[in-house]
Amino acid sequence: MSKGIFVTGTGTDVGKTFVTALITRKLWKHGLNAGYYKPVLSGAQRKNGKLIPGDADYVCKISGLEKDPNSLVSYIYETAVSPHLASKIEQKPIEMQKIISDFEKIKEGFDYITVEGSGGIVCPLRIDDQTIMLSDVIKALSLDVILVAPAALGTINSTVLTVEYAKQNEISIKGIIFNCYERDNFLHKDNKRQIAYITGIPIIACVDSNANDMEIDAEILEKLYREI
Template sequence: MAKGIFIVGTDTDIGKTVVTAGLMHVLRSRGYNAVYFKAALSGVLKIDNEFIPGDTKLVSDVSKLEEPYENITPYVYRTGVSPHLAARLENNPMNLDIIREKYAYLRKKYDFIIAEGSGGIVCPLIDDGRGVYIIGNLIKDLNMSVIIVASAGLGTINHTVLTAKYIENLGIKIKGIIINKYEESLFYDDNIKMIEKITKLPIIAKLKNIKDMNDNEIEAIRIHSEKAFSAENIIEHMEQL
C-alpha cells in the first residue's frame, strides 16, 4: 500500500500546486511510482471548448503522470469558489465514498501519493445536514500526515503558526514546512527562523519564486524543484513516511 503526504497551504494561492508538482517531478524522475490526488478542485481551464482541471493538468504535465484526471481529481467544479459552495451552485455534492474509493484505488496502484488540499486547512468541502466537513476532516479520514506550504513574506509568521497549531489540535502529524516564493534576504530569512522557533517544526525546503524565472513554467518548476528538494533530502524524507 502506498505511503502518502498531504500538502496543506497557509492560504489559497500560496503555491501548493507548484510545490506538489515539484515534489511529484523529483519523485517520478528518480523512478518512484508516485501519483497526485486532489479530492475536489474549483475553477477550471477551458481549452479547445473542453473544461480541464488546471491544477491536475499542471502537476501531471510537470511530472509526466498519465493517470486519467477523473481518478486523481474526482470532483471538478467550474465555479471558482470554495468547493462546498461550488457543489451547491452546480448541484453536484461530494460523496465521501467516491473520494475514498478513488484514493484506495491509487493506494493499490502506486507507491507514493502526494495529495493536495483545496485552499487552507479549514477550507469547507461539504456543508449539509450533518455539518461542515473541512480539509482537516479529509486528512484525518485518509489517515495522512501533512507538509505545510508557506510563503516567506509579510504576514507569514502569523499565518504559518496558526495553521500549524490548528493542525496539531486536530491530532494530525506535521512532517515539516516548505517555504515557497523564497528570496534571499534578511527579512525572509528572519521570518523563517522565527517560524521554526515558534512551531518547532523543520523547514524541509525553500523554493524560489518560479513564475517570473522562465517563460516555460513547466520546465522552470522541474529545474528549481530539483535544486530545492534534492538539496534538502526530500526523497529520504518521503521514504520515512
Template sequence: MTRTYFVAGTDTEVGKTYVTAALLASAANAGLKTAAVKPVASGCECTHDGLRNADALLLQKAMTLELPYQQVNPFALEPAIAPHIAAMEAGKQLSVDRMAGVCRGVMSAGADLVLIEGAGGWRTPLGPRAFLSQLPLMLNIPVILVVGMQLGCINHALLTAEAIRRDGLQLAGWVGNFVHEGMARPDENLATLKALLPAPLLGALPFDERADYRRAADYLDLGPLTNHP
C-alpha cells in the same frame, strides 16, 4: 511500500500545486514512482473532454504514473470561487467519503509516493458540516504544509500547524515558498519558522516568475519523507 501525504497550504494562492509538482519531480529524480490527487478543484475550464483544471493537469503531467483525469480530479467545478459555493451553485454535493475512495484507489496503484493536494487553507468547507481537512483524517495520513513566504506567514503557519496537530494528524514537514519577489527579512522569517514549527523544513523555494517546478525540485530534500516509517 507506498507513502502518502496530504499537501495543505497556509492559505489560498500560496503555491500548493507548484510545491506538490516540485515534490513529485524530486521524487521522480530519485527513481521513485509517483502519483497525485487533487480531490476538488474550482476554476475549471470547459473542454471537449469535460471540465479541466490547470492545477490538476499539472499534477497529472508531473507524476510518473498514468492515471485518468477523473481519478486525479474527481470533483471539478467551473467557477473560480470557494468549492462549497461552486458546488452549491452547480447542484453538486462534495462527498468526503467519495474523495477518500478515489484516493485509496490511487494509493493502491503501485506508486512509491502519493501526494493528495488540498484546496485553499486547512479548514476549507465542503458543505454545511463537512471540511476538506476531514479527508486526511479519514485516510489517516501525515501532512505537508506549504507556507507562502510573505508578510503574516508566521502567524498563518503556526495556526495551521496547531490545527493539524489538534485534529490528530502528524505534520511531516513544511516547504517555504516565496510567492512574491523581494520579501523583507526572508532569512529571519525562515529561521523563526524553523524554530517554531514542529516539523522539518523540506526546502525553501525562491521566487520564480516562470514557476518551473522541475527547477524548484532541486531545492527540496525528501529525506524526512522517504525515511518516514
C-alpha cells in the same frame, strides 16, 4: 502498501500545486512510482466543453506523470469559490465515501501519493445536513501533512495559525516548505528562523521563484510519507 502525504498551504494560491509538482518530479527522478490525487478542485477551466482540472494537469506536465488529469481528481467544479459553495451551486454534493473509494483506486496505481488540498487547512467541503471539512478528509485518509507557506511578510501569522489548527484537529505536520524564498532577503531568513522556533516544525525546503527543483534529498522527502 502505498505511502502518502497531504500538501496543504497557508491559503489559496500560495504554491501548493507548484511545490507538489516539484515533489512528484523529484520522487520520479529517484525511481519511485509517485502519483497525485486531489479530492476537490474548484475554479476549473472549460475547454471544448470539458472541465480541465488545472492542478492535476500541471502536476502531470511538470512531473512527467502520464495519467489523465481527470482521473486524479474526485470532484471538479467550474465555479471558482470554496468547495462547499461550488458544490451547492453546481448541485453536486461531496461525499466522503466517494473520496475514500477513489483514493483506494489511486493507491492501487502508485507507491507514493501526494494529495493536494483545496485552499488552506480550514476549508469546508460541505455544509448542509452534514458538515465535511478538509481536515476530516486528511484524517479519513490517514495522512500526515506538508505545509506550504510563502516566505514573505505575514507568513508568521498564517503559518502559526495553520499549525495550531492542525494540532487542535490532531493532524501532524511533518515539515514546512517555504515558497518564493529569496536567499539574501533578511526578512525571509528571519521568518524561516522564527517559524521553526515558534512551531517546533522543521522548514524542510525553501523553493526559489521559478524554481525547477527543490533543495531536499529525495531520501529525506520519501521518509516523510507514511504507510496508508
